Amino acid sequence: MKVGIVSYEPVAVKGFDPHIYYVKRADGMVFPPAENMYNDITCFCDAKAIRSNPNIVAVSKDGPALRQNRRVNLPWDYVCPTNEVYMDKVLGFISEIAAKEVEGVILNLYHFPEEGFCVCSRCVELWRQSGLNWMEWRTQTVTKFIEEASERAKGRRFAVEIWPDPVLSKERFGIDFAQLAAYIDFFHVPLSANDYTTMYWVDMLTRIFTKILKKPVFIELSAELLDYVKLNALLRTMAYVSRHEIEGILLLVHSSGDAEKIRDYAIENKEMQQWFERHKFSKMTQIIEEWKTLY
Numbered sequence: 408m409k410v411g412i413v414s415y416e417p418v419a420v421k422g423f424d425p426h427i428y429y430v431k432r433a434d435g436m437v438f439p440p441a442e443n444m445y446n447d448i449t450c451f452c453d454a455k456a457i458r459s460n461p462n463i464v465a466v467s468k469d470g471p472a473l474r475q476n477r478r479v480n481l482p483w484d485y486v487c488p489t490n491e492v493y494m495d496k497v498l499g500f501i502s503e504i505a506a507k508e509v510e511g512v513i514l515n516l517y518h519f520p521e522e523g524f525c526v527c528s529r530c531v532e533l534w535r536q537s538g539l540n541w542m543e544w545r546t547q548t549v550t551k552f553i554e555e556a557s558e559r560a561k562g563r564r565f566a567v568e569i570w571p572d573p574v575l576s577k578e579r580f581g582i583d584f585a586q587l588a589a590y591i592d593f594f595h596v597p598l599s600a601n602d603y604t605t606m607y608w609v610d611m612l613t614r615i616f617t618k619i620l621k622k623p624v625f626i627e628l629s630a631e632l633l634d635y636v637k638l639n640a641l642l643r644t645m646a647y648v649s650r651h652e653i654e655g656i657l658l659l660v661h662s663s664g665d666a667e668k669i670r671d672y673a674i675e676n677k678e679m680q681q682w683f684e685r686h687k688f689s690k691m692t693q694i695i696e697e698w699k700t701l702y
């Protein structure tokens with residue numbers, strides 16, 4: 408099992424692999440690519456692009472896909488995913504990143520914002536022309552984008568993040584896990600939380616996703632702003648997750664310093680190590696033993 412990090416800093420931390428760096432973010436900020444790392448690209452959420460051209464936003468009968476629109480419950484501002492000009496920009500960016508010495512490309516927010524989106528005149532016209540039912544048309548739109556993106560990322564490892572809804576992702580976002588699996592090397596599944604003091608749902612979703620996804624699975628856990636209670640809960644949650652058929656765990660940290668803190672705390676915490684050994688969390692024991700060799 409691997410333990411990697413997801414961060415906003417292109418700084419590698421010893422003992423973690425892979426390293427995933429947010430190169431294009433939901434606020435619209437774009438950064439230079441990080442070499443020898445996975446570069447994570449936010450596709451259709453781009454607050455900055457929407458601010459400069461409000462016409463590109465995805466729309467529903469309850470209004471636009473904007474955080475400020477309280478009739479829809481969305482965490483980001485979404486561009487309509489059939490806007491060709493914007494889409495070409497994203498695809499061009501993927502080509503640009505893949506041409507650098509990067510380890511791989513991961514896409515997130517490459518789908519429709521929610522059920523009911525998008526009913527802009529272009530989307531409705533494209534749907535009519537397709538002859539498909541609404542759900543199939545949306546799904547085909549997303550799958551085609553991922554197919555094209557995978558071509559642009561050729562020669563690099565390629566993966567997608569998914570919203571952690573195992574049941575309704577097709578209806579809500581146009582995401583068909585089986586279709587996307589054909590184009591990717593692995594699924595990156597964020598199970599974000601402020602802390603994991605209650606964690607049965609993490610275990611449950613990991614169990615479900617490792618059963619239904621037909622490609623290797625990385626589970627992402629939030630590891631920001633940790634005090635010792637949260638740190639202990641995180642390490643125990645990692646242990647339970649490690650018992651499933653996963654490729655690895657990814658820790659979302661703000662900076663490389665946060666990752667070092669987790670690693671060093673695990674190395675020093677004898678009680679936790681004994682608990683892992685007593686309950687046969689052998690993958691955790693192995694990881695901590697590897698971390699110890701770094702010193």
Ligand SMILES: [Zn+2]
Binds near residue numbers: 466488489526528530
């Ligand atoms: Zn649209």
